[in-house]
Amino acid sequence: MSSANQVLIAIIGAGGVGKCFLSQLQTLASRRPTPKLSICYISTSKKALFNNDYSPIPTETAVDELAASTKVPFALPNIVDYLAAAPSKVILVDNTSSQDVADAYPSFLSRGISIVTPNKKAFSGSYKLWQEIFAAAADSGAKVYHESSVGAGLPVISTLKDLVDTGDEVTKIEGVFSGTMSFLFNSFAPLEGSGGQWSAEVKKAKELGYTEPDPRDDLNGLDVARKLTILARLAGLPVESPTSFPVQSLIPKELESVSSGDEFLQRLPEFDSQMEETKAAAGNQGKVVRFVGSIDVATKAVKVGLEMFDRSHPIAALKGSDNIISFYTKRYGSNPLIVQGAGAGGDVTAMGVTSDLLKVISQISK
Ligand SMILES: NC(=O)C1=CN([C@@H]2O[C@H](COP(=O)(O)OP(=O)(O)OC[C@H]3O[C@@H](n4cnc5c(N)ncnc54)[C@H](OP(=O)(O)O)[C@@H]3O)[C@@H](O)[C@H]2O)C=CC1
Ligand SMILES: N[C@@H](CC=O)C(=O)O
Numbered sequence: 001m002s003s004a005n006q007v008l009i010a011i012i013g014a015g016g017v018g019k020c021f022l023s024q025l026q027t028l029a030s031r032r033p034t035p036k037l038s039i040c041y042i043s044t045s046k047k048a049l050f051n052n053d054y055s056p057i058p059t060e061t062a063v064d065e066l067a068a069s070t071k072v073p074f075a076l077p078n079i080v081d082y083l084a085a086a087p088s089k090v091i092l093v094d095n096t097s098s099q100d101v102a103d104a105y106p107s108f109l110s111r112g113i114s115i116v117t118p119n120k121k122a123f124s125g126s127y128k129l130w131q132e133i134f135a136a137a138a139d140s141g142a143k144v145y146h147e148s149s150v151g152a153g154l155p156v157i158s159t160l161k162d163l164v165d166t167g168d169e170v171t172k173i174e175g176v177f178s179g180t181m182s183f184l185f186n187s188f189a190p191l192e193g194s195g196g197q198w199s200a201e202v203k204k205a206k207e208l209g210y211t212e213p214d215p216r217d218d219l220n221g222l223d224v225a226r227k228l229t230i231l232a233r234l235a236g237l238p239v240e241s242p243t244s245f246p247v248q249s250l251i252p253k254e255l256e257s258v259s260s261g262d263e264f265l266q267r268l269p270e271f272d273s274q275m276e277e278t279k280a281a282a283g284n285q286g287k288v289v290r291f292v293g294s295i296d297v298a299t300k301a302v303k304v305g306l307e308m309f310d311r312s313h314p315i316a317a318l319k320g321s322d323n324i325i326s327f328y329t330k331r332y333g334s335n336p337l338i339v340q341g342a343g344a345g346g347d348v349t350a351m352g353v354t355s356d357l358l359k360v361i362s363q364i365s366k
């Protein structure tokens, strides 16, 4: 097959989002004969599948073959070399939450390998890494898309980019940015009824695939802080890192030093009374408590934490894992542009990754 008619896809990470992505890729490939989309590399942290001659790994059996594989993953610099030597254009799909993989983006991009990813780490790490990523992409012409790094498949990043690129002035972004936190508060402190037990809801959120691989990364507020860092940077604020502004953690002090996520989940029920007190304090004022974030562009103030809301407020009425993100801009005036819907879950996150993949394909296979 001529290299122009083929795009090779390398996938790192085949967990909740990765498996849903593979299923969507199968549908996509069956509906879109050209260019032919072929997987040339797929790995988890322990196993890998690849052929030295880049011949395709069948999408429909990739998960099972990967589980049975005896090959180990290449080191990251070797993945870069392997993909850079491929006979066709390559798109790397990073479905991990790995900082190491994120740190390697400039190397991939500078060798012409495009990237699509739901991983927040590259875009919310140091500002230097952010600059290196976009400089490498600009130099080589490789593309980098990360819609699902904020609001899963919801059009949050594309909306913000469109506002900025068309000359609107974003003044404030605020809302609920975590599917896990939304699910937790909507079920633990619902508008109607008494709600579930905090620790049991945390376990449920993990089982539903909403949490980060380690749910403490959601409960400590860092996941939301990462998303706000990404949005603030896109809105023009050079935020240094997700720890450079106030972030409220919901990890009980006594559990801050436990070593594993499993031990944390096991001991969390001991501290349910702390969250019950927070819920009661809001209830006593006729309000509900929710976990929110905001970026005030003019004052450069970014913050993440608990706030109380009137029961009639749209944030109080969210359902399931819904996010709600309001963009206040000069053009939209006092009625913000609002994006709302499921903000976590394998399928809705993979949708953002797959649609990013389509955008990259349309740009690199002209
Ligand atoms: N779940 C969701 O709702 C959303 C998730 N995201 C983001 O999507 C990404 C994936 O999330 P999710 O699928 O839920 O996570 P999972 O834990 O289910 O899957 C992660 C996958 O990445 C693999 N992995 C981790 N580190 C490495 C590494 N260094 N090299 C190769 N493979 C690695 C894991 O392999 P192994 O099992 O061997 O460790 C696993 O296959 C994360 O960045 C998350 O923040 C974004 C929006 C929503
Ligand atoms: N853990 C995250 C997943 C999506 O980014 C969340 O709950 O929002």
Ligand code: NA
Binding pocket: 147, 148, 149, 150, 151, 152, 153, 154, 155, 156, 157, 352
């Ligand atoms: Na999104």
